[in-house]
Amino acid sequence: MEISKEAEALNAGLQQAHPQVFSMLSKKGRSFFFPKLGILSQTAEAKGKKMNATIGICLEEDGSPMRLQSIQQHLTLNPGEIYPYAPSFGSPQLREQWKSMLLSKNPSLQGKEFSLPIVACGLTNAVAVAAAMFVDSGEKVITPDYYWENYDLTIAQGCNASLVKFSTFKGSRFNIEGLRGKLLSKGEKKVVILNFPNNPTGFTLRKEEAPKVVEVIREAAEKGKHIVVLLDDAYFGLVFEEDALQESLFGMLAGLSPNVLAVKIDGATKEDFAWGLRVGFLTFAAKDAAKECYAPLENKAAGALRGSISNASNLSQSLVLKAYRSGAYQEEKKAKFELLKKRFDEVKRVLAAHPEFREEFVPEPFNAGYFLCFKLKHADAEAVRKKLLETYSTGIIAFGSIIRFAFVALPLAGIEPAVTNIFSACRDCRKP
Numbered sequence: 001m002e003i004s005k006e007a008e009a010l011n012a013g014l015q016q017a018h019p020q021v022f023s024m025l026s027k028k029g030r031s032f033f034f035p036k037l038g039i040l041s042q043t044a045e046a047k048g049k050k051m052n053a054t055i056g057i058c059l060e061e062d063g064s065p066m067r068l069q070s071i072q073q074h075l076t077l078n079p080g081e082i083y084p085y086a087p088s089f090g091s092p093q094l095r096e097q098w099k100s101m102l103l104s105k106n107p108s109l110q111g112k113e114f115s116l117p118i119v120a121c122g123l124t125n126a127v128a129v130a131a132a133m134f135v136d137s138g139e140k141v142i143t144p145d146y147y148w149e150n151y152d153l154t155i156a157q158g159c160n161a162s163l164v165k166f167s168t169f170k171g172s173r174f175n176i177e178g179l180r181g182k183l184l185s186k187g188e189k190k191v192v193i194l195n196f197p198n199n200p201t202g203f204t205l206r207k208e209e210a211p212k213v214v215e216v217i218r219e220a221a222e223k224g225k226h227i228v229v230l231l232d233d234a235y236f237g238l239v240f241e242e243d244a245l246q247e248s249l250f251g252m253l254a255g256l257s258p259n260v261l262a263v264k265i266d267g268a269t270k271e272d273f274a275w276g277l278r279v280g281f282l283t284f285a286a287k288d289a290a291k292e293c294y295a296p297l298e299n300k301a302a303g304a305l306r307g308s309i310s311n312a313s314n315l316s317q318s319l320v321l322k323a324y325r326s327g328a329y330q331e332e333k334k335a336k337f338e339l340l341k342k343r344f345d346e347v348k349r350v351l352a353a354h355p356e357f358r359e360e361f362v363p364e365p366f367n368a369g370y371f372l373c374f375k376l377k378h379a380d381a382e383a384v385r386k387k388l389l390e391t392y393s394t395g396i397i398a399f400g401s402i403i404r405f406a407f408v409a410l411p412l413a414g415i416e417p418a419v420t421n422i423f424s425a426c427r428d429c430r431k432p
């Protein structure tokens with residue numbers, strides 16, 4: 001792969017600033033750069049000039065963005081916050097805002113240096129960019145065996161890599177030994193993806209488990225492994241039990257070791273109930289890293305975005321920024337959280353009230369997020385799924401011997417009937 005002069009300069013700077021982080025880049029990651037020269041920089045230099053004929057958008061006679069009334073009539077935002085392109089790095093105000101929100105939501109980040117978040121088109125795009133930056137063709141990416149299926153496309157297929165799985169649970173605990181085994185296995189570079197609260201299980205680490213996970217990462221780093229930890233925090237904040245960790249592992253990993261690069265992938269999608277707006281973020285942290293390390297990483301991520309989606313929706317970024325700056329935001333979020341927590345508590349109540357359900361299925365550990373998984377004891381999950389559709393007018397996701405149940409999508413009063421339907425369909429489909 002040919003590396004441009006601009007990428008070479010970026011690589012030299014990163015190698016000098018933080019050789020361990022530089023060594024973690026994939027071949028593609030080494031080739032990424034955000035072009036300083038050319039259209040974008042010439043456009044930037046012309047900004048504010050009386051006659052600016054550089055930009056690739058049309059302007060009205062009064063200089064405001066050209067627009068169609070059939071679109072504008074539905075919107076109250078200023079045209080400047082809607083129609084022009086957002087920068088490939090993301091809106092500067094939104095990036096600063098998200099950074100300060102990361103600090104307040106993750107107390108362990110206090111006093112630690114981390115990058116300015118880059119805005120991606122949702123978390124899927126952020127996962128794909130992070131994978132392209134750090135995962136080489138043929139490389140193995142470690143993941144618990146309960147993982148979001150789209151890693152198959154974004155990471156495995158997208159990077160021609162393979163996912164190496166370990167059992168998520170050991171009894172009712174997170175399988176820390178399983179993670180340790182994979183981290184200490186042969187090879188100096190390790191890439192691991194962790195997703196808490198998890199899709200599909202709805203499990204997040206408990207407060208006493210999190211430091212132990214951090215410890216095994218530290219142990220591997222001290223043994224000389226260079227570890228990229230991709231943290232998919234899509235369901236951040238939706239944590240329903242007291243003993244569960246409320247913040248991201250990002251804060252604890254940020255200052256852990258120069259051999260550990262934490263990449264936080266998060267966004268408005270799930271935590272702000274804004275699925276279709278497609279606002280995701282990508283943030284980096286490593287011990288001993290400063291601006292000289294983060295700036296090239298941000299530049300490379302923006303380069304990868306420029307070469308794929310070019311930039312995320314300006315309208316969406318403006319909308320979420322307005323929400324984050326609104327005095328009502330925290331209260332509104334709290335109200336939604338409380339509703340979802342009621343549904344979570346209802347699932348717990350229903351399972352406790354119906355011990356007979358355990359004859360057909362048991363839940364995997366769950367304490368957070370949108371879902372839980374039922375492990376079926378006697379029936380085939382796909383057969384149960386079909387039966388539920390045909391006889392009980394109920395939809396669930398089936399894979400292997402597991403049913404994924406999205407309790408967040410049902411009204412409170414619908415939870416008991418839905419779980420009862422799953423029980424009945426399991427009975428109907430019992431294998432002889």
Ligand SMILES: Cc1ncc(COP(=O)(O)O)c(C=O)c1O
Pocket residue numbers: 121122123124125148195198199232234267269270275278279280
């Ligand atoms: C764990 C996890 N990560 C990422 C995503 C994708 O988020 P987005 O819709 O922002 O691309 C999802 C969506 O289902 C998810 O469950």
